Amino acid sequence: MTRSGHARAAARPSPVEAPSALGRLRRVSTETPGSRIPAVARSDDHAFAVWVAEQAGRRLLEVREQGLEGKALKDAGDAAAQEVIAALLAEHRPDDRVLSEEAIDDKARLEADRVWIIDPLDGTREYSEPPRDDWAVHVALWEKGELTVGAVAQPALGETFNTGIPSVVPPRTSARPRIAVSRSRPPAFVEALAAELDAELVPMGSAGVKVMSVVRDVADAYVHAGGQYEWDNAAPVAVARAAGLFCSRVDGSELVYNKDDVQLPDLIVCRPELAESIVDFVRRHGTD
Numbered sequence: 001m002t003r004s005g006h007a008r009a010a011a012r013p014s015p016v017e018a019p020s021a022l023g024r025l026r027r028v029s030t031e032t033p034g035s036r037i038p039a040v041a042r043s044d045d046h047a048f049a050v051w052v053a054e055q056a057g058r059r060l061l062e063v064r065e066q067g068l069e070g071k072a073l074k075d076a077g078d079a080a081a082q083e084v085i086a087a088l089l090a091e092h093r094p095d096d097r098v099l100s101e102e103a104i105d106d107k108a109r110l111e112a113d114r115v116w117i118i119d120p121l122d123g124t125r126e127y128s129e130p131p132r133d134d135w136a137v138h139v140a141l142w143e144k145g146e147l148t149v150g151a152v153a154q155p156a157l158g159e160t161f162n163t164g165i166p167s168v169v170p171p172r173t174s175a176r177p178r179i180a181v182s183r184s185r186p187p188a189f190v191e192a193l194a195a196e197l198d199a200e201l202v203p204m205g206s207a208g209v210k211v212m213s214v215v216r217d218v219a220d221a222y223v224h225a226g227g228q229y230e231w232d233n234a235a236p237v238a239v240a241r242a243a244g245l246f247c248s249r250v251d252g253s254e255l256v257y258n259k260d261d262v263q264l265p266d267l268i269v270c271r272p273e274l275a276e277s278i279v280d281f282v283r284r285h286g287t288d
């Protein structure tokens with residue numbers, strides 16, 4: 001495996017190979033219970049990100065079985081996943097910096113070459129509504145200005161999408177575009193966008209799940225505006241790019257990570273052929 005999802009994408013596995021290759025990575029982690037690191041993950045950041053996301057995902061599934069509800073379940077999940085990820089990063093990547101939704105922002109990251117951008121539990125609301133499966137764990141690595149690694153675990157599905165073995169986006173199954181939107185905070189302008197594109201809106205939780213829905217051909221685009229942070233979309237964007245999808249801010253500008261201000265309030269992730277019409281709509285109408 002290379003250290004760059006982009007380089008790896010050039011030699012993408014065929015659709016037939018992809019599931020077994022993903023399975024191989026998954027088995028590595030399930031065969032080593034607890035925090036024993038699989039050999040491949042010691043030096044390979046892609047495999048490490050997968051393993052870390054899956055360790056946190058396993059813990060989240062355990063916490064979900066403890067009979068907690070509502071805010072207590074959200075808080076317990078956030079804390080448990082953060083604890084797992086922080087411990088694994090401290091033990092196995094001690095020289096790297098970390099930006100996590102659930103930790104104090106150590107600004108030393110602004111001078112660092114390697115920064116892990118973490119959302120221990122994305123789609124917290126949906127996590128607290130069992131048996132919903134639209135929640136995720138995000139683990140990304142930013143190196144010298146670029147996202148180079150990403151893993152998005154969907155523990156309730158038993159899937160971890162990643163840059164080490166880039167996903168192969170299936171052929172499009174819907175002629176009518178499907179746009180994934182926030183279930184609880186859909187941006188108002190997306191209704192008008194959908195009307196112009198004759199698209200259908202598909203509400204679901206978690207930014208990671210919505211980006212992966214485009215990777216999986218459950219949706220054709222994810223459009224968001226109005227608020228989000230770097231950890232909500234860093235790992236999903238790394239994975240989507242490695243799979244060949246278009247990713248940008250809603251005005252078509254670049255998504256920039258490891259900034260002092262970690263707000264990254266809007267984005268588009270879509271099949272490349274839809275990018276121009278979505279960006280063009282936003283340039284004409286804005287997002288109000």
Ligand SMILES: Nc1ncnc2c1ncn2[C@@H]1O[C@H](COP(=O)(O)O)[C@@H](OP(=O)(O)O)[C@H]1O
Pocket residue numbers: 101119121122123124125181182183184185204205206207225226227228229232
């Ligand atoms: N307007 C907004 N302001 C701040 N964060 C937002 C937001 N809309 C969505 N998000 C964040 O983006 C993630 C996905 O949201 P949604 O499921 O609504 O699409 C959630 O992350 P967390 O679950 O990690 O808090 C949510 O908090």
Ligand SMILES: [Mg+2]
Pocket residue numbers: 119121122123207231232
């Ligand atoms: Mg989040």
